[in-house]
Amino acid sequence: MTFVHDQQSLARPSPVGLQARRPTTLETAPQVFAELPHSPAAPPLPPEELASHITPAAIVAGQRFASLDVRLTEEDRAFWCFMRPRERPSFTRELLTDLAQMQRLIGDLFAAAPKAAPAPFDYFVLGSRSDGVFNLGGDLTLFAEKIRRGEREPLRQYAHACVTSGYANHTGYGQGVITIALIQGDALGGGLEAALSCDMLIAERHAKFGLPEIVFNLFPGMGAYTYLSRRIGMMKAEELIMSGRIYTAEEMLALGAIDMVVDTGTGERAVREHIARNRSRQTAQSAIYKVRRRVSPVSLDELRDITDLWVDTAMNLTEQDLGKMCRIAAAQDRFRARQAAERRAAMAAE
Numbered sequence: 001m002t003f004v005h006d007q008q009s010l011a012r013p014s015p016v017g018l019q020a021r022r023p024t025t026l027e028t029a030p031q032v033f034a035e036l037p038h039s040p041a042a043p044p045l046p047p048e049e050l051a052s053h054i055t056p057a058a059i060v061a062g063q064r065f066a067s068l069d070v071r072l073t074e075e076d077r078a079f080w081c082f083m084r085p086r087e088r089p090s091f092t093r094e095l096l097t098d099l100a101q102m103q104r105l106i107g108d109l110f111a112a113a114p115k116a117a118p119a120p121f122d123y124f125v126l127g128s129r130s131d132g133v134f135n136l137g138g139d140l141t142l143f144a145e146k147i148r149r150g151e152r153e154p155l156r157q158y159a160h161a162c163v164t165s166g167y168a169n170h171t172g173y174g175q176g177v178i179t180i181a182l183i184q185g186d187a188l189g190g191g192l193e194a195a196l197s198c199d200m201l202i203a204e205r206h207a208k209f210g211l212p213e214i215v216f217n218l219f220p221g222m223g224a225y226t227y228l229s230r231r232i233g234m235m236k237a238e239e240l241i242m243s244g245r246i247y248t249a250e251e252m253l254a255l256g257a258i259d260m261v262v263d264t265g266t267g268e269r270a271v272r273e274h275i276a277r278n279r280s281r282q283t284a285q286s287a288i289y290k291v292r293r294r295v296s297p298v299s300l301d302e303l304r305d306i307t308d309l310w311v312d313t314a315m316n317l318t319e320q321d322l323g324k325m326c327r328i329a330a331a332q333d334r335f336r337a338r339q340a341a342e343r344r345a346a347m348a349a350e
Contacts (some may be wrong), residue, residue, distance in 0.1 A: 056120035078123035089130035127182035137189025140329035159307035166197035196227035201258035216324040221310025
């Protein structure tokens with residue numbers, strides 16, 4: 001059961017051996033994430049063992065994140081990143097910090113690659129390990145707390161962190177990487193915005209999509225308008241944003257907001273098959289996505305300016321608006337608790 005169905009029915013150190021260079025799309029990440037908690041760092045590889053772990057896949061395999069599963073598959077030439085936040089399946093501060101650290105790792109992998117050697121990978125896949133959920137969006141409890149306290153700057157830092165992360169996906173890490181969102185569950189609010197930052201969106205049939213911010217008198221400020229308007233046009237983007245309604249995967253496909261719908265349970269296989277099917281055209285596809293960005297450019301300044309307007313709007317929410325926001329957060333917590341209980345019961349039955 002997905003969350004939407006439930007609702008409707010009621011700076012880690014650089015890895016050893018890599019240069020400490022950062023991708024240009026993340027130049028502000030250290031400042032943005034200065035106040036966010038850090039995940040435990042993976043133990044560095046001993047120098048004497050470095051030679052046997054020198055491949056990018058081995059380096060990635062040695063990394064540990066509190067709220068991410070990452071791997072680099074040489075057969076696909078793909079970097080797979082699955083979100084698994086320990087709290088509710090939304091963009092917690094821990095998850096944002098892990099994403100920033102992972103993106104720095106990606107920059108380091110490309111910086112360390114010899115000029116004559118192939119790139120470390122050609123594809124980046126963003127998915128989720130949360131049952132029935134891709135990502136439910138912003139940390140609503142944090143939002144309500146900061147708004148009630150009148151703390152504008154932490155809210156602004158959070159928003160900037162979100163769009164900085166998405167912008168790295170949008171630009172292919174400055175390396176022509178093709179980015180794919182693998183959506184195997186509900187993508188709401190900031191979760192949908194994160195998916196839209198990718199070049200291609202592949203969704204399983206049961207997934208639901210929506211931007212519910214209008215329900216509590218706010219708008220989705222971390223990329224929704226920017227990315228949707230370039231995919232489906234401004235009028236359709238505004239209609240989707242202001243409706244607050246939930247869309248099926250088929251409806252999003254018909255709108256042009258996502259690229260492919262596959263049967264439930266076949267998402268990872270569909271991504272691998274897509275990569276294999278287009279292997280001989282990877283260079284051309286990467287160039288086409290660069291052309292897309294040139295014809296309809298997105299700047300980090302645009303994204304940040306919109307988040308600043310989002311913060312201004314958020315700081316003017318009424319207590320009634322915040323009450324609605326907190327009720328949605330509470331529903332997310334109940335959904336997560338029920339999922340945990342179901343997993344425990346399934347384990348006990350085995």
